[in-house]
Amino acid sequence: MNFADIFSLEGKIALVTGASYGIGFSIASALAEAGATIVFNDINEDFLAKGVAAYKDAGIDAKGYICDVTDEPAVQKMVAQIGEDVGPVDILVNNAGIIARTPMHEMEAKDFRKVIDIDLTAPFIMAKAVLPSMMERNSGKIINICSMMSELGRETVSAYAAAKGGLKMLTRNIASEYGAYNIQCNGIGPGYIETPQTAPLREPGHPFNSFILAKTPANRWGTTQDLKGPAVFLASAASDFVNGHVLYVDGGILAYIGKQP
Ligand code: NAP
Numbered sequence: 001m002n003f004a005d006i007f008s009l010e011g012k013i014a015l016v017t018g019a020s021y022g023i024g025f026s027i028a029s030a031l032a033e034a035g036a037t038i039v040f041n042d043i044n045e046d047f048l049a050k051g052v053a054a055y056k057d058a059g060i061d062a063k064g065y066i067c068d069v070t071d072e073p074a075v076q077k078m079v080a081q082i083g084e085d086v087g088p089v090d091i092l093v094n095n096a097g098i099i100a101r102t103p104m105h106e107m108e109a110k111d112f113r114k115v116i117d118i119d120l121t122a123p124f125i126m127a128k129a130v131l132p133s134m135m136e137r138n139s140g141k142i143i144n145i146c147s148m149m150s151e152l153g154r155e156t157v158s159a160y161a162a163a164k165g166g167l168k169m170l171t172r173n174i175a176s177e178y179g180a181y182n183i184q185c186n187g188i189g190p191g192y193i194e195t196p197q198t199a200p201l202r203e204p205g206h207p208f209n210s211f212i213l214a215k216t217p218a219n220r221w222g223t224t225q226d227l228k229g230p231a232v233f234l235a236s237a238a239s240d241f242v243n244g245h246v247l248y249v250d251g252g253i254l255a256y257i258g259k260q261p
């Protein structure tokens with residue numbers, strides 16, 4: 001295999017969850033640019049339609065499905081439908097996620113459970129749905145979108161940190177349990193990226209903005225573009241002996257003690 005072919009996704013089918021916009025859209029676009037056929041889902045019909053149109057504008061013929069990633073029968077149905085429509089999933093990216101920013105002592109258990117359900121249980125449900133076919137074909141890539149909060153805590157994000165820390169361990173466990181089937185499961189841990197999820201933290205004058213810049217050696221917020229190369233690497237043959245890792249794409253945050261005030 002020559003060098004360019006190592007990164008090629010020609011002939012592969014990639015399912016990216018929650019990919020109408022934001023990080024999911026950018027990762028799906030990168031996989032498409034590397035040659036993959038893209039399928040994605042959203043829970044919201046309007047966002048799904050906007051997503052399909054945005055892919056079209058980018059020259060990508062992506063197929064969208066309405067599906068809540070926490071609903072196991074709906075996920076099984078969607079994966080079966082994708083099998084009929086385009087073929088079996090070769091690459092799964094568990095991107096759909098939510099965050100709740102609430103002091104833990106004020107958080108209701110139902111709101112904590114909701115974050116765990118979408119950010120941790122759903123990647124299990126999604127992976128479970130694609131694994132049997134990957135095992136049969138002795139080939140597969142699963143990429144879980146983790147977070148700085150897979151390693152670090154901070155005020156107000158207890159449920160999110162618990163879920164993303166758990167997702168790091170689910171990643172290692174899938175790698176351990178299915179590595180013998182030539183299935184690689186790795187994570188991407190984005191640093192602080194400009195998306196709707198972080199919009200409240202980036203409002204003008206919000207102290208979090210200067211806090212994050214002081215914590216990031218790159219001295220900037222990440223963009224969704226920054227995640228494209230790492231996603232193609234982990235989806236392609238270039239990473240066939242890389243399993244159970246989380247690749248942090250954080251401008252150096254985890255390496256740095258932070259700027260002296
Ligand atoms: P975003 O802009 O809020 O997008 C999240 C996507 O997930 C949306 O399309 C949303 O759909 C979808 N989604 C939520 N719940 C769903 C469900 N139950 N079923 C199906 N889809 C669902 O988030 P983002 O910033 O792009 O983040 C994407 C992933 O990266 C998340 O897992 C997030 O935790 C992680 N991450 C983000 C950052 C960052 O700085 N932005 C950093 C580290 C990790 P609707 O819009 O229809 O609700």
Ligand code: GCO
Nearest residue numbers: 147148149157190191192198
């Ligand atoms: C926060 C959360 C998220 C981050 C991200 C960091 O601190 O509020 O951690 O908003 O975007 O997950 O990797």
